[in-house]
Amino acid sequence: MPLPIGDKLIHGYFGIKWMVVWSVIKYNIPYLDIKIRRIIKNIKIE
Template sequence: MSKSPVEYLKHISDEIDYLAETTESLSEPDFAKNLTLQKAFVRSLEIIGEAVKNLPEDFKVKYSQVNWKSYAGLRDRLIHHYFGVDYGIVWDVVKNEAPALKEKISKIIEVLRK
């Protein structure tokens, strides 16, 4: 039995929360020196992308305010090109794109729970 869209959205939200909490007092230079966090952040982005890929297509069309394709594509690039990960891009996604995604996901969850 497959999960409901809300469950996948919750996985996305949880990963974004982890990223936000971890970067709260972390600078980009410190991130660039921390291999453990680099790998953890990549894994969180992979989970986000995998959750996106598991959402039904009609759901993604209905909630098109999220660029689902870009997150699924990011996951594919991280998994299949692991030897060439640009951690500057990872940092940028985590700091600049993830908060906006969290806001959109939260609104969608709110609508679905009504």
């Protein structure tokens, strides 16, 4: 079943947002790595 046009627009919008987010992540990997480790520690503590 084909996707409605609204779904295609949403997927396109999130696709573009994800590309932007990913490019930011690539530049901020060391900082992000620290944040992720802190989050994982917090999850393990709970």
